[in-house]
Amino acid sequence: MPELPEVETIARKLQPELIGKSILKADLLWPRTLATPGPAKFEKQIKGQEIREIGRRAKYFVIKLSDFYLFIHLRMSGDLYIKEVDAAEEKHDRLVLSLDPGRKKLVFNDTRKFGRVWLVQNPDEVIGGLGPEPLSEEFTAQMLFEGLQSRHRRLKPLLLDQSFLSGMGNIYTDEALHMARLHPLAASDSVNREQAGTLWEAIREVLQEGIRRNGASIDWVYRGGEYQNYFRVYDRKGQPCPVCGTAIERLVVGQRGTHICPNCQRIGS
DNA sequence: CATCAACCCTGAGAGC
């Protein structure tokens, strides 16, 4: 489920429920969910911490506590929500934080167990290596152009590389490349300044629209989003391109399912 | 530095 717009949507929803609450205790149901520190230290350190802020950086939840930062990454199948403190445990619950006051709990549920949680004092330990935040002011078209020029990589894997640009996932990358009429296999340093500007706009446009639609709901994982109803190419193999009507094709790029319009997106055009 | 395969896991959906 989780790309930038979905994480943003969840963070916004959680905010009013979490700010000002204290963490009474942590129940770690699947120890490997914890990236750092170890279970004993984690449970001891988080106990009594007050939640000061909750936000997002790339695809990470950033939860600022009295003395620590709590980072949560949903990876492929994670979800984060509030329940009544006495609600029954669900099948794939991995970490439960009881909140006070209010008799609520924050539940991290993650079917495939790929998600991770960090409790650290220095945020850079977790997010220090991330590339620019695509919706921030510091991320400019010029920066994108220079970044593309400075490497020789295929466009799509580079856009998915979180150290190059953070927050893009498989869906929104396919959507942005189609909007910009660029082929996912095109060499990054073959993109000219004008095309880079178009791509920059497309990236921001698809992410903003994703947020506006509360994210995209695919499969059983994430509910409540509407953006899946507005996909241009993602998961639309065989259906008409919204621009020219040509049938959408599916290929594999960097081990990821990739969707293009073979007419709108051509290498070296 | 760039690319690729394997891996961390579970469950949905297709095909038989």
Next chain:
DNA sequence: TGCTCTCAGGGTTGAT
């Protein structure tokens, strides 16, 4: 109905 196979939104690691 039930079995087997393939595939999935992400990211890390080690080999080439």
